[in-house]
Structures are given as structure tokens and as C-alpha cells.
Amino acid sequence: MxxxxxxxxxxxxxxxxxxxxxxxxxxxxxxxxxxxxxxxxxxxxxxxxxxxxxxxxxxxxxxxxxxxxxxxxxxxxxxxxxxxxxxxxxxxxxxxxxxxxxxxxEYFGIKGLKENSMSITNLDSAVQIRQHIENEFKAYTQDHDPRHLRIALGGAGLTGIELMGELVDYIPTLCASLGISYNDVDMQCIEAMPTILPMVAEHLRPYVFETLTKKGARLRTGTKIMEVTPGVVHLDGGEKVEAGTIVWTGGxxxxxxxxxxxxxxxxxxxxxxxxxxxxxxxxxxxxxxxxxxxxxxxxxxxxxxxxxxxxxxxxxxxxxxxxxxxxxxxxxxxxxKGTLCSLGAEVGVGDAFGIPIKGATAGLMKEGSKIKYLWELGGVRLAGDRGKNVMQL
Ligand code: NAD
The missing domain is CATH 3.50.50.100 (FAD/NAD(P)-binding domain)
Known part of the structure; x- marks a missing residue:
């Protein structure tokens, strides 16, 4: 055999x-x-x-x-x-x-990037990012150093934008639990290209900007990360972003x-x-x-x-x-079948079979895609048992 x-x-x-x-x-x-x-x-x-x-x-x-x-x-x-x-x-x-x-x-040979940033490569590293942010915010309550409240994401593809979508939902709750003013938080997504999300229809991108910036994010385009040293992102114009949390979402x-x-x-x-x-x-x-x-x-x-x-x-x-x-x-x-990008738990953006979608429809479709996947993997058994966890029903 x-x-x-x-x-x-x-x-x-x-x-x-x-x-x-x-x-x-x-x-x-x-x-x-x-x-x-x-x-x-x-x-x-x-x-x-x-x-x-x-x-x-x-x-x-x-x-x-x-x-x-x-x-x-x-x-x-x-x-x-x-x-x-x-x-x-x-x-x-x-x-x-x-x-x-x-x-x-993929670090593209950018000096210091791998050593001085985190990335979402597996479940452990995802949990580490959450814990790191929580520790930084707790540290702020002790020394009031504003760098603890600065989060820099490198790259505004699907990973960077979906992570920012989660952060703008979660960080206000974290701030409230620690007595921190959300106005003191700076969350920026730094993108080298002139646009975010090139895989999403151009006319939908302003919706992404509006949704995320209204909730406190900064989306910076045409800004390239050249080097990262401990706690500092060096940009192409010479600007240095000092951030307690640096996450590479660049490819x-x-x-x-x-x-x-x-x-x-x-x-x-x-x-x-x-x-x-x-x-x-x-x-x-x-x-x-x-x-x-x-x-x-x-x-x-x-x-x-x-x-x-x-x-x-x-x-x-x-x-x-x-x-x-x-x-x-x-x-x-x-x-x-298309691309769906969540912008937090409620809404999203993307296309289904080539038809552009945004808002709650895209958010719901993204949630539905979780169950569909579990169904394909293990039929009703997995979709039923695991589906309620992943959709937080
Ligand atoms: P990506 O390559 O799609 O996006 C990375 C972004 O980082 C690009 O926009 C790039 O211009 C930018 N970048 C690269 N170097 C930079 C620099 N020096 N400074 C600033 N910005 C820089 O990577 P990704 O978002 O991690 O996605 C990887 C793959 O996984 C893609 O194929 C994507 O479709 C897939 N993915 C899909 C989903 C989904 O379907 N919802 C979610 C996440 C990832």
C-alpha cells in the first residue's frame, strides 16, 4: 500500500x-x-x-x-x-x-524589521499581539509615556486593514477598563503605495477610510517604512514614529x-x-x-x-x-467567489462573485463564510459545534 x-x-x-x-x-x-x-x-x-x-x-x-x-x-x-x-x-x-x-x-530586506516588529503568523503570535497591546496600555497607567498608546501597523493590505478594524472596536473598551482617554491613543496604518486595499474596488476604498478614521484610526498612504529600530519606525520622509506596538502586515x-x-x-x-x-x-x-x-x-x-x-x-x-x-x-x-475584508465585527467591504459590497451586508457575508468553511471541513458536526464559537453566538 x-x-x-x-x-x-x-x-x-x-x-x-x-x-x-x-x-x-x-x-x-x-x-x-x-x-x-x-x-x-x-x-x-x-x-x-x-x-x-x-x-x-x-x-x-x-x-x-x-x-x-x-x-x-x-x-x-x-x-x-x-x-x-x-x-x-x-x-x-x-x-x-x-x-x-x-x-x-515577507520582510523585503528592510533593516531591523523582523527583529523589532511583531507579525500575525499563527494563533500564538496573534494572542501575543493582543497581550502586548494590553501590557503597553497598562504600562501607560504607571508612567504616562505616550509611546505606550501608539500602535503602528506596516502595510494596508487585507491583513493590516482587518487588524485595524478589530483595534478600533477593541481599544476603546480596553481604554475604558484602564481609565485611559481614547483620545490619547494613536493607531496608524502606514502604507507605501498611493492607495489602501488594491484588491477592493476603488469606489469602495473611501468607505474604508471613513469607517476606520471615524473610529479613531489613521490610514497613511504613500508612506514607506525604510527601517525599524527598537520602538521606532523610520519612514521615507525622515519621520520617526515611536510606538510601543509595531506590527508588520506588509506581505x-x-x-x-x-x-x-x-x-x-x-x-x-x-x-x-x-x-x-x-x-x-x-x-x-x-x-x-x-x-x-x-x-x-x-x-x-x-x-x-x-x-x-x-x-x-x-x-x-x-x-x-x-x-x-x-x-x-x-x-x-x-x-x-470574491474577497471580503472585515472592518470590525459589524461591517466589511469587498465583492461577492464580482459584485461590490460594503457595510453590514459584507460583514454578514464574512460571518457566513466562517460557517460555510466549517461545513466543508466537517459537515453539520463541525459547523454546529465550532460555528457557535467562531461566530460568538
Ligand atoms: P499584502 O501583500 O496583500 O499587503 C501588504 C501591504 O503592505 C501592501 O499594500 C504593500 O504595499 C504594503 N507594504 C509593503 N512594504 C511596505 C513598506 N516598506 N512600507 C509600507 N507599506 C508596505 O499582504 P497581506 O495583507 O498580509 O495579505 C497576504 C495575502 O493573504 C494576500 O494574498 C491576501 O489576499 C491574503 N489575505 C486575505 C484575507 C481575506 O481574504 N480577508 C485577509 C488577510 C490576508
Whole structure:
């Protein structure tokens, strides 16, 4: 019997695992936690909307059959010649590998940025950001140093704007609980490009500005971060922003293991795949999610989004099952349903199937997308049990 190993239980890996589990095909998932977390909702955990446990599902709740095995380990490399993935705790031999180790922050070589900022890369780091902000605000009540109340976010893409949306809802409550005037808080999102949210229709961007600035945020465009030293963001015009909390939300790249393991990668470290999502370097390796350099029928690379990752996960499970059964595999084609950007718990902005939406409609659709995802992962069982947590019902 062929040995199947899945590395990484993000959106792509866990979806592939759920499909193989349902099909009763034996496999092993190697992941660094025993839970799968919702990467697209980490800004909620960082901004204090809900406790960390609301944003995760134990992998054992997804894998129900005894043909599925979960191993907790951190993967450090792939030896394609020996067909072995290496972890810190052991080695895992495979006949077929599903590689879905996701992304890391992209720092673009900006001096001091990695060392002197936080980033929302996983559930732990999201919780650390919330705790850090709370500690800074508590410190302000002791020494009244205004730097404790300054929060600087670097980059106004979806991550930066969604995090700011959470902060403008949460920080007033935090201030009230500590006896701090919200007027003394300075929260700024610093964006190098002339506009925020390039993926959202241009005519909707003023709504984002209005919603967030009315609630106390500053959105600064055309302002590039050049360097970060401890507690200081250095901007291109020479201005220095002294901030107790500095969060980098300026971009992502694929996990570097792919490049380190000799795969053909693009400028953001994604490995080239064919239309079946097999590595072009090795057809025993399927690559799914933000690590995959996959293109649509017009040669346009798919974006590193959760909806694409989930669909890739389902596709690699299907193709692997087909391959093992001697049946034809199918070409991957993502169905792009749109982009939704929350602006706090109530409202949002984006598009559904190309139709621009904003306000409560977008906020509700974003909430609905949480249940839809859980449904696809584990049917009524997960949507019912976990859905009420993640939607705080
Ligand atoms: P991004 O690359 O989309 O946005 C980063 C922003 O940072 C850009 O606007 C960029 O111009 C800016 N930036 C880069 N360098 C800078 C500098 N030196 N100074 C100031 N600004 C700088 O990154 P992201 O927002 O983390 O998103 C990453 C991926 O994840 C995207 O594909 C996105 O679609 C996806 N994502 C989706 C959702 C959602 O669907 N709601 C949420 C978060 C992320």
C-alpha cells in the first residue's frame, strides 16, 4: 500500500486530509500543532474579539477514521531522492507527499524589521499581539509615556486593514477598563503605495477610510517604512514614529523549505506545479495552498488566499485517490467567489462573485463564510459545534 504523508494542516492540508479521511485512504498528517487554526481570522484573535480557542479546531475532530494518523512535529526539510520528509523529532517516509506548509512574513530586506516588529503568523503570535497591546496600555497607567498608546501597523493590505478594524472596536473598551482617554491613543496604518486595499474596488476604498478614521484610526498612504529600530519606525520622509506596538502586515512569502529543498520557485518562494498540482520537479509530490505556484488557464498565478488553498486541498486529495486507483486526474481550476475584508465585527467591504459590497451586508457575508468553511471541513458536526464559537453566538 502507498504511504501518503501530508505536511502542514493549514487550509489546504486539512482539507486534503478531510477528503482522504472520508474516502478511507490511509495517510499521516505531520503538523506542528494538534489543532488547525483559521489563518483568515487571526486579526480577530489579535484584536481581542474572541479567545484563541474560538479560532481553532482539534485536528482529531476532522480526522475520524482509524486509517488517518496525526503526528506532531516541525518539518525541517524534504529529501526527494530518499522520499523522506525530515522533522525535528523524526523522519517520515512517503510514496506520495502533499506539501502544504503555507507562508511566512515577507520582510523585503528592510533593516531591523523582523527583529523589532511583531507579525500575525499563527494563533500564538496573534494572542501575543493582543497581550502586548494590553501590557503597553497598562504600562501607560504607571508612567504616562505616550509611546505606550501608539500602535503602528506596516502595510494596508487585507491583513493590516482587518487588524485595524478589530483595534478600533477593541481599544476603546480596553481604554475604558484602564481609565485611559481614547483620545490619547494613536493607531496608524502606514502604507507605501498611493492607495489602501488594491484588491477592493476603488469606489469602495473611501468607505474604508471613513469607517476606520471615524473610529479613531489613521490610514497613511504613500508612506514607506525604510527601517525599524527598537520602538521606532523610520519612514521615507525622515519621520520617526515611536510606538510601543509595531506590527508588520506588509506581505507574505511561501515557506522557505521549498527553495531550500531544491524546488523550482518563483520570486515569493512558491514551487511550480502542473495543472494536477504536482510539483514540476517531482510528480510524487503534490503542492497545495500558499506554497503552490499554480496558474489559471490564462497563465495568471492564483493568489495566496484561503479559498484557493481549500480548493487545492480538495483537488490534491481527489487526484491522489485517482492516481492510486489508476484513474485520470483532474485539472485544478479555482472558483473565485470574491474577497471580503472585515472592518470590525459589524461591517466589511469587498465583492461577492464580482459584485461590490460594503457595510453590514459584507460583514454578514464574512460571518457566513466562517460557517460555510466549517461545513466543508466537517459537515453539520463541525459547523454546529465550532460555528457557535467562531461566530460568538
Ligand atoms: P499584502 O501583500 O496583500 O499587503 C501588504 C501591504 O503592505 C501592501 O499594500 C504593500 O504595499 C504594503 N507594504 C509593503 N512594504 C511596505 C513598506 N516598506 N512600507 C509600507 N507599506 C508596505 O499582504 P497581506 O495583507 O498580509 O495579505 C497576504 C495575502 O493573504 C494576500 O494574498 C491576501 O489576499 C491574503 N489575505 C486575505 C484575507 C481575506 O481574504 N480577508 C485577509 C488577510 C490576508
Amino acid at each position: 502507498s504511504k501518503i504523508v501530508i505536511v502542514g494542516a493549514g487550509y489546504a492540508g486539512v482539507m486534503a486530509a478531510a477528503h482522504l479521511d472520508r474516502a478511507g485512504i490511509p495517510f499521516t498528517v505531520v503538523n506542528n500543532h494538534d489543532y488547525h487554526y483559521f489563518t483568515t481570522l487571526l486579526h480577530e484573535a489579535a484584536g481581542g474579539r474572541g479567545p484563541a480557542e474560538n479560532y481553532q479546531v482539534p485536528i482529531k475532530e476532522v480526522l475520524r477514521k482509524d486509517t488517518s494518523e496525526l503526528v506532531i512535529d516541525e518539518i525541517t526539510g524534504v529529501d526527494r531522492e530518499k522520499k523522506v520528509v525530515k522533522g525535528k523529532a523524526g523522519e517520515y517516509a512517503y510514496d506520495y507527499l502533499i506539501y502544504s506548509l503555507g507562508w511566512i512574513s 507574505v512569502r511561501a515557506n522557505p523549505l521549498l527553495a531550500d529543498s531544491g524546488f523550482t520557485v518563483d520570486r515569493r518562494g512558491k514551487a511550480k506545479v502542473n495543472s494536477f498540482l504536482q510539483s514540476t520537479d517531482d510528480d510524487h509530490i503534490f503542492i497545495a495552498g500558499d506554497s503552490a505556484w499554480a496558474e489559471d488557464e490564462n497563465g495568471k498565478p492564483y493568489p495566496p488566499t484561503a479559498q484557493v488553498a481549500e480548493q487545492m486541498g480538495a483537488c490534491v486529495a481527489h487526484n491522489l485517490a485517482a492516481l492510486l486507483a489508476g484513474k485520470p486526474m483532474k485539472n485544478f481550476k479555482a472558483s473565485l
